[in-house]
Amino acid sequence: MRRIRAPKIVLTADETMMSRYRWGIFVGFSTCLPQGILPNWFYFSVFSPPVPRKDGRAVYADFGLRVVEAVLAEEFGEDEVAVVHPRELEKVAGGGESRTEIIGVSGHDFLGINPPSSEFVDLLNTGPPYNRVKFFELMQKPVMQEKTVVAGGKAAWQLADEETMARLNIDYVHLGEAEITVPKLFRGILEGERLPKIIKGRESNADEIPNIRGATIHGLVEIARGCGRGCSFCTPGMQRLRFKSVEHILRDVKTNIEAGQRSILLHAEDVLRYGAKGLAPDEERVLNLFRRVASVEGIKSVGVSHVALATVYHSPKLLKAVSEICYSTLDQDWLGAQTGIETGSASLIARHMRGKAAPSPPEKWHEIVTQAFGILDDNNWFCAATIINGLPGETVEDVVASVELVEDLKGISSLVVPMNFVSMRGSGLNCEGTFTMAKMTPEHWQLFGACVDHDLKVTPKLLSKYKNNNKNSKGECVKTWLLSTAAKQMANALRKYVGKMKRGEPPTERREVSKWLNPEIPDIK
């Protein structure tokens, strides 16, 4: 085994976070599925193969890990930090003579308790979710016992409890943004200071966020942080809204292009509000951003992570102009994004997420959603939207309003994904407050059935878009065939239950909550 000079700091994540997923970003959600449906070896070689590695370093990595890598490289030097796939950890950081002192671990859902993992586990009941299984597997590696371990990232709150940390052998948990506090924390550890075990990061200004130094999974490039619409249950909703400069964004785009990526995914909670001072988009700044990104040499397509339906509804010309820039200058004829419907009920919008409809009042929410989806469809956008069952204070009328809204989206090219509300207590899952299958009423099953019915009808369209996009790519035939076969099998399995669910009946006889929902934290020491 060739030894690699170990850096002082190694950054990693569990295997589910270190893949480019065979068919793109939507397939990444399959890491929230419970194991037991497919053999693990098949899933991790076909659906979620590891990212390529060079000299032990991951060639592509999660954007958050890349930001932490950049802030630490500024502080300690580039040679002292490496982002490493778990399969290479022993080779890079292990062994008696290794110089590595700290391993930083990032995660989006370490314990598999966020939606949609919690919902998939509860519904399918075949085992614990892949993300939890792989995280525990990572923490059990001997090299993780030898080093100081710092956990951070979006799901750090799940580990911010001294008992959980002791069981999993985690020395420090860093909560929140990394730029200002992480370098101080890592320096303190290396210099042997006594530090609190749980550290809350300070929010940085946009100009304090460094450029990334390596390529990201799916060419994801962050353009803004925060949202500004202020929904009560949402983390980005609580963050201050900040925008990176176009020059900064272009440097991150070029880092990805130089690493061989041809597609770039612009990430913000609402890409159409890039540079906006209030709720109304600054159309010229958005169009300038798209023009400048689309003109980077080597780029073939641009994607968008999220758009807000209210922005689409209030600024349809902006959406059209963005689409025209992409379709006329790049090798693409459609765009996709994620968005949130969350409910069809104006009263739940008024109660929990008034800002979602703004500047219109909550009573307009049904119209905003249906019109916005129409505008997106007219401009060849394919969106995946979430809708939530069991929001606090929900009534039967609220659920019926959601069913009616989904039915009004008939024929629109989009996926509507029903989620169950997840309630958190401290750093864990609050099973009583969480909405589970066992709590579903006939109306909830009708909503579930309406979503699945809608999605099954648009799946062939989605598959043909994927086929067209990849028709000239070498080696894509087998992959496309595999994807179509898996999607058709899944569709056939679901189709059997649609009628039953639309009549308000559960698809199975099981009534109790899945035993896999609440994680059992292993004692690693």
Ligand code: SF4
């Ligand atoms: S609009 Fe979306 S991202 Fe913004 S606060 Fe609401 S749920 Fe969060």
